Amino acid sequence: MKTLKYFYTLIIIVTLFTGCSDDSDPVFEPNPVEGLEKIYEFTAEEYSLELYSDKLNLEVGYNEISVRIKDLANNEYLTNAEVSWMPLMHMETKEHSAPHSTLDNSESNSVYSGTIVFQMPGNETEYWDLELTFKINGKVITDTYEITVLQPNEDQKKLQVFLGNDDNKYILAYVNPKAPEIGINDFTAVLYKMENLMDFPLVENYSITVDPRMPGMDNHSSPNNQDLVYNATSELYEGKLSLTMTGYWKINLKLINDEGETIMGKDVSESNSESDLYFELEF
Structure with missing residues (x-):
């Protein structure tokens, strides 16, 4: 008999709690611009x-x-x-x-x-x-x-506006990583061509070679970098940037069109310490 009373009591408690949890409870929606x-x-x-x-x-x-x-x-x-x-x-x-x-x-x-x-x-x-x-x-x-x-407070080159050897003017901008770390970083950039003073179409299906160097450390490079290639979904050039230590890095770049021709930039070698197309970062 006690068991039956406990059972009915449990039903009443569940019913009360269910009745209190109706649509009148406040619904908290996330702030879509939180952090901005x-x-x-x-x-x-x-x-x-x-x-x-x-x-x-x-x-x-x-x-x-x-x-x-x-x-x-x-x-x-x-x-x-x-x-x-x-x-x-x-x-x-x-x-x-x-x-x-x-x-x-x-x-x-x-x-x-x-x-x-x-x-x-x-x-x-x-x-x-x-x-x-x-x-x-x-x-x-x-x-x-x-x-x-x-002008950004940091004195680092994150934008390149240049005339390619195909006589087209390009705008190449650094996107990520915003907070670089030691290791392999997702590396992204965006590339536009200047058709006139008002029109800047995206450049698709080119590639950008990546060669990061530390000028203050005998200009050494790093392993496992991946060149930037165009992603049609994100409309970004995406690759990998390997950073082996903190400090100042010059990311030497070379822009290559869809026919394999170099548009801007030079290979780094013993006789040439840097490319004329590059980004800078320090962390």
Whole structure:
């Protein structure tokens, strides 16, 4: 009889707990921009436009940027807008754009993410602005905002703008590793061709040889590096970078087109200590 009472008591307790765990319990959604810095907030009519980055500022070189658009009427972020952008540098004698991707919200529907490769910083007389356009419910809103682009604090070459021996101008930018470590690092870069002052298409299916050296340590190299090859899914050049110790490294590079011709860069040898195409890092 006691066993039966315990059984009924257990049923009542389970029922009570089940009844309390209903849809009224709060649901905590992850913050889609957690870990990012909000570097700008602009206003466009009845909307607020927020720009986020993993850096404190926009810098010369490769920048990953996220855009959120808030409807100020209901304080909700747009998830179904068509968003585009256009960076523009205003120089004293001309204007030009910068290599940039499209904006995509496939990873988080309220965050439109993309990249811009700024070729130069602004100064007292020359500056960058960013045109942002979005379409929502058949309405198109466009506005332009001045932005600040700085030279990175670290005195390391992470961007190369050069004329290849095929008479084309290229923009090669370092992407990863952001925090290099001793060992084998995933190594990525992005490559664009300058068709004119406003158009910078991605360069596909070239290759980039990788030869890291330590100039302060008899210019020694490292084992198990892998050359950069194009990945059509990520739209990046991907390889492996072997770093055997901390310190200053010069990553000597050589750009080779899809016909096997060298476009820029030199092999490192006893008579040639460095390539004229390279990245630098120190950790």
